[in-house]
Structures are given as structure tokens and as C-alpha cells.
Amino acid sequence: MNEDAVSSTPRLTIGDDPFDPEGDVLTTDRLEAYMDEGRPMLNNYTRHAKIGGGQHGEVYLCYKVDPRFPPGHPDRRIPVAMKSVKRDNPRAEQFKKLRTQRLPTSAHTPLADRLNTTEAKIRKEIAIMKKCRHPHVVRLYEVIDDRMKDKIYMVMEYLAGGEVKWRDDRNRPILSVEQTRRIIRDAVLGLEYLHHQGIIHRDIKPANLLWTEDRRQVKIADFGVSHFSYAQRLASAGKAGVAEDPEDPILLDDSDLTRRAGTPSFLAPEIIYEHRNDFSTRSSSLANVANSGSPSSSHTTTSQSLSKASSKRPPITKAIDVWALGVTLYCLLFGKTAFSSDPGAPSSEWKLYNSICNQDWTADETMGSDRIPTGGRHPFRGSEGAPVINLLDQLLQKDPKLRITLEEVKRNPWFLRDLPEPKKWLQVTSPKGKIDVSLDETSDAMSSVHFRWNWGVVLSRRISSLFRRSRDANRDDRDRGVVRSDPHVRVRRQKSNLPNEATQLASMPASSSKHDKGKQRAESRSLRSPKQSSSKSLRSKSIEHWPATRGDSASASTSALQAPAHLAERRRGSVSILTDPNHASSQSSPTSDKRRARFTLFLNSISHWRPNKYSPHGPSPTDTSGPSSTDVSVRPRTVNYGTQQSSRVTRRSEEALRMHRTRISSSGTLTADRRASSWGQGDQPIEFAEVLSLNSMDLSDSEMNIGAGGVGAGYPERPFTPRTPSRLSNMASTPRVESAPDERFGPACFDEDSSTIASAFGEDEPWENGSNMSDGEGEGEGEGDEEDGDELGDDDSDDQDDNAVTFSPRKRQPPTQD
């Protein structure tokens, strides 16, 4: 390749365009491990240093190689983080045996297999990360899932700055208050986006906030224990914003809720609720203290909330992330966690939880490495520390119902300080403007039959007549327990035992699974008018009142108008037709509802027909008889290394859910009540013992902070050194510090205009890698250094031990991409 050709070659991409906010996550079902010029390769990725290791997996720095560029060209490689997690489930052995029998490779993964231990965990993590496209959330580019291998690989955006460090070895803060504000601002933006997507992170802490290479941004990482809440997504985005996801069964699986997730010091009081004391006496004494010292009013609020919080176990909602964010802010400001056991006393988990539930936090006289005076725990109004202490007070509100929301955090004066245009910033960073699920997208997502509402008027007339003819036939079919499907296939499905439509609308369908009930409850709740909601409030005490009723009343009322059609369609297990709220509200009339219902029936009748989607060799799309019919892997794009022929068997999520229900309800790992109520979506609170198995065991002080991380080694003497050597920095995708302001977001931003504003930093000066920003010397040594023989040597030895991957010595032909 000559110079000119190289310079005109488009920038290297991962997948089609990894930085395209709309870009799909690539799914690759073949893994080839080989040595190329002495380096281990995994498909197109050269593997380098190990940059992290978690409970279940390892994270490696890798480089995507673009063969279009000659060796040595700066665009030939871009860094990525590759996390590998070993499939480790009870069926692993069985799989191995099956593999040796040379069963054909297929992405057709029985759902039951997806719901086991580690594999289920990573699949859920993947499913959640696939939903995320935000400048402050670590981006997933590709999933390499070769069923013949023991590991699943996640290729992610590489955050070269490492995790946020916040304390020195003597527990003193190492970040300035201004730096802290910027970090928290980034985290709030990322978290707000996640919540809007219906995702509860469950493990917010400094160690899960990763710096970009230039340390101008942090991004939220590690979705290993995150939870997708259908109700939350519904509340944030409205019905029109909730497209069914092919990975619903994985996302909605909450068997992990029976395990406590998160890091002890960052757990919200409602998670460890049984550790609360009887607050009635305690709260009054705290209130007295609060009133005696002319404190800011916020403390009184916290104290009063203790007694209220004691009456009943509050639902566990996204507010747990807000609490954890409060603890994170506290860590950054004070160099220690907000709650701990009594100093001097032998530490125990029980004491920590007791402290979280029952004790107030304290504030040092100064905060940050710049030692700004706080004014103590109860500063006078107008004092320098009052705004931030006040914010902490609201974040660390023990009663989740009274806890500040992220929307409110964003309006806090301390939080907004130093932003040039706060109003514009608030406007641009609102996730509500970011997620517009168009009708096209939803119809595409719901069914492989492409249906556009733009054609609706014309089409409706045509298919109304068609429908009239087909309706009776359909009805007959349904009565006989037959579903229309692939033109060549007619199979029986479980016959509904529901008496009639009216009964079904009035109560939850007896034939629908428990799994779906929580979803239905959440939907029907959001469909209620505010008035109806309030009249139901006595009945639904454990339900979180999602902000949709406040902020999205238009879509809520629209949804209410759509309720009959929607419930009718759900009753039949059909695809949902999602409409543009404005469009729908303007057209809502008995006639249009009727028409919509007809469409629903029509789609229901044809939705099982997906021409050319099935492999001729795959199982029947509607064959529900065996485990092989449970594949849910609707994958938008697949790169098939070695062969261009895809033998994917896709299945609509609705079918998958049905399969899933049958399995789950019989296995007993998931109940709607457990899922719904533990996340504030259901009427029946579960026994807390089901969620937590708390053992009061003694932990040392350091153990208590396990996972909190944050110790900056060598602070403050050692200057900050970027983890990625400068030579490689030139190749990194993230722009250098000197870059123009608009580029600061790097290629992962949404668009140029919003990127400047959307930056939590809100200003153009480069991030100061001050001497107090120690990165831990040696931590990144050799990382990413392509010439570093030791590093590769390490990798090699790892590889020899790695029974999941064997790097064959042969040099492989460059793979072809879609």
C-alpha cells in the first residue's frame, strides 16, 4: 500500500463503525487463536498485557489490527479492552462431551444453558452493555462467542486512565474538590442515562469509574451485577420507548437477585434493611442534635427520615445507585468511606451494616486535597462547604423515597458550579432528548415483518379487508390451538386456558407466566392515569412511583388510551405495536383504537411468518417440543470467520420469552413476585431473607473496603504518568489533551455540538494531571508496549495455561469482515 493510498484509507474501525452511536455490537461466533509474528492473536486482535482481573474473568489490553494499513502505521491498531470469562456451569462437562461428538457448531444456545452461573452473569452483562451508548458509559464493541470454546470474550472501549483513585495510603484525599465535582458530574450523566434505559448498575463506586487516557472524562464500567428493570425503562421512556429485546429472557432473569450484589461499604440501607434499629428513639435524639446546632436544614430531613424508613422495608430501586454515588462523592472528598464500624473495635460486616442503617455520617473539617473548609457536618448556610455537605446529605438519605433524584442532583448549585452555560448543559445532557425510539425502530425490533406506520393509513384499508377474511380463520386456528407460522410449518402450541378477553383484561392471564406478570403489572401501572394511580396508592405501597407520571405525563396518558389494544395484544402473546405518542394521542378515538386492535390481530396472525430467517437445516421456528427450539440469539450483525455462510437460527423475543417462562416457572429460579417486588415493581414484598443471606462475619478494616479500591500508590511524590506510553498514545482513539474542545469527547461522543456541552467538565482547559493524581507507579508498566517482550512472554505463558484458548503457531489468513 503506497503512502497516498494509506492516507486516503478511512480510519480504522471496529466492526463497521465502533464510534457510531447507533452502531450495533458485533457478534462473532468463531474464535481463532493463533500466533502472528510472535504475538498471540484472537481473531483480529493482538493480545497484550493483562490490565485487570475480576472474580470471574480477566481483562487484557488488545489491539485491533487493520490489515489495510502497513505495519508501523499509526492507524493500523487501536487499543481495546478484552474481557474474557470462562463458561462455568454445571453443563460444561456435558458440553465438552457433546463437542467431542462433533456436533455442528451453532449459535443456537438452549436458553436453560444461558441461565447458569457465570455464563448467565456474563450474558446479562453483555445484554445490558449492548443497550448502552453514552459518552460516560464504557462501550461494548464486539462479543466473541464461539460455542466450541470455553470462554466468551467482550471487546470494549479501552479506558487507558485506569480506575479513579481517591485516597493515599494514609486515607487522605488525593483529588481536589473541583476534580471531584467533574468526576461526579460524569458519573451522574452516565448513571442518569443508565436509569433512563432501565438499568440499575448496583455497583457504583470509584473503582468502577474509569478514566479516559487524557483524564478528562470518567466512564461507568463493570455491569457484572447490573439489573435491567422493565418498569423503570417503561417509566422513563414510556411504552413507545420500550422495544422488546431479543435478550429479554436474559435481562429479565433475576435469579441473581437472590445474591447480594455490590460492595459492602457502598450498599444502601434498604439493601441491608434488617440491620436497622428501631429508629423511633434514635431519630428523636438525632433530630435534637440537628436542631441544636443551627445546622443546615438538610440534616433534620435525614434524621426525620430515619423514623419513617423504619416502618416497612422500602423497595429496592434505582435509588440504591444514588446512595452509592453519595458514598463515592464522600470517598473522593474525604479519602475514606462514609460508613464504617467503630474505630478501634474489631470490625465486622454486621457493624458496617449497622452503621449504614442507623448512624449518621461525619464530615471532616476540610475536604479534598486542596483542603477546602467544610464547616463540619452541619455548616452554616452561606459557608463554603454548605452546598456540598447539603448535597451529600441528600444523597445519603436513608429513606430512598426521600433521597435526591439524579435530576435534582443536576440542579444542585455545587454540581453546576463552573459550567459556562448551566441551562444549556442541563438541556443537552438530558437523556430524555437522547432516546427517541422511532416507530420504525420499534416495529423493526418487535417483528421481522417490517411495518411502517407511515404506510398505516393506506395499508390499514387494504389489510382491514384482508383481515376480515383472515380473522375468522385465525380464530378457528386459535381455538384449535394452532398458530400460523412459517408458511410451511404448522404446529400446536399450548392452548390458552383463559375463559375470555374480559376476564383476561381484568386479571392477569392465568396462562401467562409469572415471569411476564411483573412486566404486565408495570405496564398496566404506567397506563393508569395519575388519578387512578393515586387511588391505587394504598394498595401498592411497595411500588416505586416512577417519574414518568411526573415528567412524562403525555406519554403516560397516551399509553392509557392504548391500554385496551395493548392488553388485548399481550393476551394473545402477540407482538406489540408501538406508536408515536403524539401520533397516537392525536388519533386516539374509538375508531382508531379499533383499527389498531385489528392491526394487532393482523400482526399476530403473520408475526410467526418470517421468510428466509431460518436455516434450512435449523429447527422449525415454531417447534416448541424440544430444547433445541429455544434459541433467542437475534443478532443484528454477525461476522462469521472462516465461512460466509450464516446458519443462524433466529427467534423472536416473544417466542423466546414463552419458552423461557415454561422453563423458569418449572425450575423455580424466578418468580414474578420475587423479581417485581424486590425492585419495587410488585405488590408483594418478598421475604428479605430470600434476597440476602447475611452472615455476620468478622472482616478486617481492609476487607471491609474490598472492592472500594482507590489507593493511589506513591501519592503525592510521584508525578502522574499515563498508563499508555506516549508512542501508543498517538495511536489511541482518544484525542490528545491539546485537541480542540469539540474533540474532547473523543470519537465516542454523540455529536460535536452536544459533546462540548455534554462534557461534565464544561470548560475547555485541559484536565490537569496534577501531582496529586497518582496513578500507581508500575501499574501500567509495559502495558500496551508492543515491543515489550516480557509482556508478551507473560501472555504466552498465560496462554499455555489457558485451556480455553490454544494459540496455534500457524499464521492465519486475514479474516474477512461483513
Ligand SMILES: Nc1ncnc2c1ncn2[C@@H]1O[C@H](COP(=O)(O)OP(=O)(O)OP(=O)(O)O)[C@@H](O)[C@H]1O
Ligand atoms: N474497558 C476497560 N478499559 C480499561 N480497563 C478496564 C476496562 N474494563 C475493565 N478494566 C479493568 O479490569 C478490571 C476488572 O474489570 P471488571 O471489573 O469488568 O471485571 P470483573 O470480573 O467484573 O471484576 P469484579 O469481579 O471486580 O466485578 C477493572 O477494575 C479495570 O481496572
